[in-house]
Amino acid sequence: MQPLIALTTDFGPGSTYVAQLKGVLLSAVPQARLIDLTHSIPPHDLKAATLFLRSTAFGLPLETTHLVVVDPGVGSARRPIAVRARGINFVGPDNGVLSIATSQPQAQVVELNRPEYFSAPVSPTFHGRDLFAPAAAEIASGVPLDQMGSTISDPKPTCLPQAQKSGDAIYGETLGCDRFGNLLTNVPASWLSEGCSVKVNHESVPMFATYSEAPNDRLFALIGSDGYLEIALREASASVQLGAVEGIRIECSSNPEHTAQ
Amino acid sequence: MQPLIALTTDFGPGSTYVAQLKGVLLSAVPQARLIDLTHSIPPHDLKAATLFLRSTAFGLPLETTHLVVVDPGVGSARRPIAVRARGINFVGPDNGVLSIATSQPQAQVVELNRPEYFSAPVSPTFHGRDLFAPAAAEIASGVPLDQMGSTISDPKPTCLPQAQKSGDAIYGETLGCDRFGNLLTNVPASWLSEGCSVKVNHESVPMFATYSEAPNDRLFALIGSDGYLEIALREASASVQLGAVEGIRIECSSNPEHTAQ
Amino acid sequence: MQPLIALTTDFGPGSTYVAQLKGVLLSAVPQARLIDLTHSIPPHDLKAATLFLRSTAFGLPLETTHLVVVDPGVGSARRPIAVRARGINFVGPDNGVLSIATSQPQAQVVELNRPEYFSAPVSPTFHGRDLFAPAAAEIASGVPLDQMGSTISDPKPTCLPQAQKSGDAIYGETLGCDRFGNLLTNVPASWLSEGCSVKVNHESVPMFATYSEAPNDRLFALIGSDGYLEIALREASASVQLGAVEGIRIECSSNPEHTAQ
DSSP, rough: OOEEEEEEESSSSTTTHHHHHHHHHHHTTTTTTEEEESSSSSOOOOOHHHHHHHHHGGGGGGTOOEEOOOOTTTTSSOOEEEEEEEEEEEEEESTTHHHHHHHHHTOOEEEEEOOGGSSSOOOTTTIIOOOOOHHHHHHHOOOOOOOOSSSOOOOOOOOOOOOOOEETTTEEEEEOOOTTTOOEEEEGGOOOOTTTTTTTTTTEEOOOOGGGGOOTTSSSEOOOOOOOEEEEEEEEEHHHTTTTSSOEEEEESHHHHHHHH | OOOOEEEEEOTTTTTTHHHHHHHHHHHHHHHHHHHEEEEOOOOOOOHHHHHHHHHHHHSSSSSSSEEOOOTTTSSSSEEEEEEETTTEEEEESSSSSTHHHHHHHHHHEOOOOOOOSEEEEEEEETIIIIHHHHHHHHHHOOHHHHHHHHEEEEOOOOOOOOEEEETTEEEEEEEEOOOOOOOOEEEEEGGGTTTTTEEETTEEEOOOOGGSSOOOOOOOEOOTTTTTEEEEEETBBBHHTTOOOOOOEEEESSSSHHHHO | OEEEEEEEESSSSTTTHHHHHHHHHHHHSSSEEEEESSSOOOOOOOHHHHHHOOOOOOOSTTOOEEEEETTTTTTSOEEEEEEETTTTEEEEEESSSTHHTOOOOOOOOOOOGGGGGGGGSOOTTOHIIIIHHHHHHHHHTOOOHHHSSSESSSSOOSSSSOEEEEETTTEEEEEOOTTTOOOOEEGGGGOOOTTTTEEEEEEOBBSSGGGGGGGGTTOOOEEESSSEEEEETBBBBHHHHTOSOOEEEEEESHHHHOOOO
């Protein structure tokens, strides 16, 4: 058995903190296989981390353990938690970053409050190394969650703004952008109907199925690979063109007459 | 058996796209060992990707499977292909990025045209996840190429400019630079003779065997570790000094009299 | 047996040089597990590499082999060495970067001077690939150090400035900063007594146990997670505020009266 442990942090690629997490995990579970999911979450950016996990967390094999350390409140009263949802385990701070897991039906959530599973002494500034990584190692080794701590029923919700429906209209916004400048939104593809219209900052944009169908010089919308509406510009950056990343207003309507200019 | 799968992408280190590729590969082949070769190819930069694979692709162990996703034409008519050359497998788009493999003697090239090996539905914007990664997983698990698709004989050639010979002279150019500012060229070391002269932008530069032999303040040429001529500046950046990365003219002559100033 | 090989380089994440090291290591020891510790050491920065290894090298499991390639003197007379200390192996250049290992009690240090363990020919510009990686592969496979080369007793010492004690006072300096702008110093926590005072650039700063106890707008000191004094600014960058990274003067006194302003 070579358990998989997937790492998501804001420590920066190649930082000493990541190296220390790896040392703790491999020392505790020498046969573990570590997967660097990302260490490029901007420092303390809970939104970016939540968005990252939205599109990646449940794509790993069953029984993977996610170790998520994006923890601006380290040393404060925020709870350390572990979550099990859809056969995947998660360990991290209870600051909303694990909401993609805690919000799943039948998610099991425990507060990691049994010091026998921590490294002693716990550094007040590095729970990732002394608390979360040891707990992740235990869980990856097969220790059940209910042995790791007490069940809680009020994990912190997501910090991402949610899209809203109002009659035929959907009101959403951009949440971030990828390396190519494509803007990710909070509008689920499942809310959109065939032939719906899309406006970005009150301007209509056409919708295409692929990047290669779109003209080179005009913003367009498409369904992104993670199941949400995306705003893109072919072979250029939609984010640069719009001069923003987050909070750009998106409006969709299933009835084009209502929103045509 | 723990097959090796080596990843080369332009997705950026720590991007969600890389994480999703890893999820697909590990879900399909749980015992696979993933090697991050690079995710730092500049977006859509086929030249950089081709150059990267030139110095790295055949250094991996026999039976490694390379998954290469640098794919500006995703969703267009470019073919997805798999290649087997010198005991190494490659999966990626047929846009020239796999030319280091397709140009090998006795390379086997197939078009990946059997949808039973893809994830359904294939997202029109993310063939990496839905088409290339599933195919790489099959090939890494031992499925032979001729079962994965139809043999083709016209894979796209390299997009890198090639050096030219004319009498005693060799005309080449720089193709890129490394982190230290050393400029990589397309002049193969095997074309150079003992005592040949080298000019960069029409200026003669001395040739040294090692960085440490060179003076601190002057451009020089050397044979780079991947078997091509390199232009360097000791403990400084040749690229910064010359103000360019690609397309700097290189001229070599096996007869110094012909090119001396 | 799947030996662990941990990589620390200044090649940049995703560089061809890293990919080539991985190819050599996996070709020599196909079952090896490679751990990317960091490839983000600034080019040729021996201080940064030494500092990185200070907080990470001994956190890996026993029998791990560290391959460390930060080698501004490649091709010069600096010796290639291997070190064994506290049950961990190290391979790299003798330029001080392995001083955290060579300075351990009972460290074993050998010069790697047996060409039969190198790749032939050794590129004069890439000892990482042709000399250090092959040696690391041998050592990771179980070849004892005394078989790899001749014992030496004068490895190069650290390039990091050391803190000094003078009576009740400790004089140190900052050595670098982490991604969050926290400044790392050379003052060992073990030198500090309860209630000691700390001055940064001659200005007193308070000391707190955790980031979250500190006020938002003022520099403070704390014991960092690697056992040295750190200078921080809550949810902001101490380094940006002080306008420097290295060489900021730190003074501590176990007797506050001596240093109060």
